[in-house]
Amino acid sequence: MTEAVKxxxxxxxxxxxxxxxxxxxxxxxxxVNQRYPGSMITKADYVPLARLAKPLSQARVTLISxxxxxxxxxxxxxxxxxxxxxxxxxxPSAARHADLIIHQLKYPHDDADEDINVIFPIERxxxxxxxxxxxxLTRNFFSFIGYNMDSAxxxxxxxxxxxxxxxEEEHADVAxxxxx
Amino acid sequence: xxxxxxxxxxxxxxxxxxxxxxxxxxxxxxxxxxRREIDKSWVEAVKILLQYQPVNEEFIRQVMQQDDSTLALLxxxxxxxxxxxxxxxxxxxxx
Numbered sequence: 271m272t273e274a275v276k277x278x279x280x281x282x283x284x285x286x287x288x289x290x291x292x293x294x295x296x297x298x299x300x301x302v303n304q305r306y307p308g309s310m311i312t313k314a315d316y317v318p319l320a321r322l323a324k325p326l327s328q329a330r331v332t333l334i335s336x337x338x339x340x341x342x343x344x345x346x347x348x349x350x351x352x353x354x355x356x357x358x359x360x361x362p363s364a365a366r367h368a369d370l371i372i373h374q375l376k377y378p379h380d381d382a383d384e385d386i387n388v389i390f391p392i393e394r395x396x397x398x399x400x401x402x403x404x405x406x407l408t409r410n411f412f413s414f415i416g417y418n419m420d421s422a423x424x425x426x427x428x429x430x431x432x433x434x435x436x437x438e439e440e441h442a443d444v445a446x447x448x449x450x
Numbered sequence: 451x452x453x454x455x456x457x458x459x460x461x462x463x464x465x466x467x468x469x470x471x472x473x474x475x476x477x478x479x480x481x482x483x484x485r486r487e488i489d490k491s492w493v494e495a496v497k498i499l500l501q502y503q504p505v506n507e508e509f510i511r512q513v514m515q516q517d518d519s520t521l522a523l524l525x526x527x528x529x530x531x532x533x534x535x536x537x538x539x540x541x542x543x544x545x
Contacts, residue, residue, distance in 0.1 A: 348523075350529070351523060375530075378542040379542075419453050420453035
């Protein structure tokens, strides 16, 4: 077990504001709403976090990210579409940084190009699986482009398809969500 | 701006809202920058044509027979293609 993981385990977790229904950064949301009227998702309800059904050391972990990373052998996502790309990519969890590439328009990824793990911690998860901190990894991880102007269509397509793949194809016990 | 917002703008006959959306998209969230980016892509297109290189008219004819959705999306792709050709890339992401 790494020192970082030991330290994290010894630190008491703060109360998750999502469990009380509070917005994490309400000021930011107002700013974005001014720049992109009507673009933000607002929901009165929220989905509570599920309880882990087995020890983390026995759990199969998947990674889902909006960073737009994909295998170099896969076609790039459409960064030009004004409403966003409604597809996702499966990223083999055994992939290395050299196998992957990011196509994005809306955020700087120079640092991620140097080390993909700063935004898509695939090699860190491989290490945690190897040392037994987590039970293992799903065969594939998942990636899509975060820029999207049609949240309802996104929910019907990308979100639903990834959720189905995570549960029915990959049989993940834990999903790590990494925004970009 | 969300797609429902844009559809409402179309129904309300408010093209200025659609233009603002396009400028925000092409200007990386800055409307004035987006206006300049649109101008920049047209300037780049004219600069290229001023070189009088051979063009593939048959290819253009075939492309123009595609459906409107494909052509509309192609319009956005061409914008970013010309912006890349200009050498002045203002976006945070992929160059």
